[in-house]
Amino acid sequence: MGSTAAHVAVVAFPFSSHAPKLLAVARGLSTVAPSVTVSFVSTADTLARLKGGANPANLRFVEMPSGAGEEEGDQAGTPMWRRLEMFLEAAEDGGLKKALETAGAAGVKVSCVVGDIFMSMAAEVGLPWVAVWTGGPTALLAHLIGKALREDIGDNAASRADEFLTSYPGFGIFRVRDLPFSGPPGSTDGGNMSRVMTLLFRRVVERVHRAATAVAVNAFPGLFPPDISAALDDALPNCHPIGPYYLLPGAGAVAADDRHGCLPWLNDRPAASVVYVSFGTVASLPPDELRELASGLEATGAPFLWSLREDSWPLLPPGFMDRAKANNSGLLVPWSPQGAVLKHPAVGAFVTHSGWGAVLEGMSGGVPMACRPSFGDQHMNARAIEHLWCFGKALGDGQPLTSAAVTETVASLLTGEEGARMRANARDLQTRMLRAFGPTGESTTNFHNFVDLVCTLV
Numbered sequence: 001m002g003s004t005a006a007h008v009a010v011v012a013f014p015f016s017s018h019a020p021k022l023l024a025v026a027r028g029l030s031t032v033a034p035s036v037t038v039s040f041v042s043t044a045d046t047l048a049r050l051k052g053g054a055n056p057a058n059l060r061f062v063e064m065p066s067g068a069g070e071e072e073g074d075q076a077g078t079p080m081w082r083r084l085e086m087f088l089e090a091a092e093d094g095g096l097k098k099a100l101e102t103a104g105a106a107g108v109k110v111s112c113v114v115g116d117i118f119m120s121m122a123a124e125v126g127l128p129w130v131a132v133w134t135g136g137p138t139a140l141l142a143h144l145i146g147k148a149l150r151e152d153i154g155d156n157a158a159s160r161a162d163e164f165l166t167s168y169p170g171f172g173i174f175r176v177r178d179l180p181f182s183g184p185p186g187s188t189d190g191g192n193m194s195r196v197m198t199l200l201f202r203r204v205v206e207r208v209h210r211a212a213t214a215v216a217v218n219a220f221p222g223l224f225p226p227d228i229s230a231a232l233d234d235a236l237p238n239c240h241p242i243g244p245y246y247l248l249p250g251a252g253a254v255a256a257d258d259r260h261g262c263l264p265w266l267n268d269r270p271a272a273s274v275v276y277v278s279f280g281t282v283a284s285l286p287p288d289e290l291r292e293l294a295s296g297l298e299a300t301g302a303p304f305l306w307s308l309r310e311d312s313w314p315l316l317p318p319g320f321m322d323r324a325k326a327n328n329s330g331l332l333v334p335w336s337p338q339g340a341v342l343k344h345p346a347v348g349a350f351v352t353h354s355g356w357g358a359v360l361e362g363m364s365g366g367v368p369m370a371c372r373p374s375f376g377d378q379h380m381n382a383r384a385i386e387h388l389w390c391f392g393k394a395l396g397d398g399q400p401l402t403s404a405a406v407t408e409t410v411a412s413l414l415t416g417e418e419g420a421r422m423r424a425n426a427r428d429l430q431t432r433m434l435r436a437f438g439p440t441g442e443s444t445t446n447f448h449n450f451v452d453l454v455c456t457l458v
């Protein structure tokens, strides 16, 4: 499939967990279209982290600038918002264009850009642009109609927080406070991250409406009910649900890195008995909520596997880990192979911030989820889990987190009739997801159409 004159550049956004999702798309493209050249474009750091392992012969790696200036060469000492801002400025300021020229210099010129939607400067380089959204699809919809929503809500977001957005097609289960427009809470950067993200999204929305040939969405067809799917189709030019991206052909070639022994530890536990806890790479709970979560977890008496950044370990309640170690009831690790952990039969509940990657992995494992969303798409994702697909619950839903809420919610996922119902719903989603990737599945068909599209754009 595809012509040898095609050269597709897949451009990653090198922050948070975006880049591996774009690499999955790049691997999928190069696997399905072996005669087409595919270049994966990102910063040196990201390429070094991701390019290992067996890669298709037609997949190349091309570097673009990180934007770190001489005076700010020490990336570790530069705040996140500033690194983001410098990267975007460099990319807007010719950095992406130059990288695409470099990619084309060795042979076939780049014919089409398939890029993370956050890299919307791709709309300005004079090539066809196909955008890739990695987050929750309903949050993208909210951003695309964001102008109308913001004009409607005005300065009343706080007083109207609990109001349902029933007058917007597809938004019936969502409330004002579930919208993805606010930045990460509790930041000490004087609102700088929000400022950078607001500018980024303003450009994304303007450019998607004006210039995107198509938009890939990280979901399988039929995941959302007809009203939400119709609203997405309406707002998005040529929307392609081809996900989950990590199930694309050739995407999952990398073996799980289980350096802390999570999988052997799970092997010794009964089916559906373990609570797996992870709040992702970016989100972290405030210290008081972390303590409530730990004591609530302990009070359930269920074994737990907790993936938590090491700098947060000192914040756990005194003796928490000693007690868990004493009867081997808990394992605390700084990193876990989440996809493989959630597919392990011993895992019975997943406590998470409900980032979209985590939601898809939870579905993939058929595991009920307890959601404590923090920012971005997470609130809408949590809402969909509880009210659309009914395989999980919100933890605290806007209220301060208490250990009692943790114990009660987690126990309801693991046991009883309600838990059994949520598990059945999660397993149904798991089955539908796998079916979408069968030989005649809808994600498979959509992906082949997507590959045909990007390989013939010139």
Ligand SMILES: *[C@@H]1O[C@H](CO)[C@@H](O)[C@H](O)[C@H]1NC(C)=O
Pocket: 188, 189, 190, 192
């Ligand atoms: C926020 O950004 C401005 C302008 O770039 C900068 O002067 C200020 O120091 C930043 N504030 C914080 C708290 O980082």
Ligand SMILES: *[C@@H]1O[C@H](CO)[C@@H](O)[C@H](O)[C@H]1NC(C)=O
Pocket: 298, 301, 302, 303, 323, 324, 327, 329
């Ligand atoms: C482990 O021990 C604690 C008390 O030290 C107890 O509350 C908990 O239920 C035990 N967990 C398991 C899985 O046996």
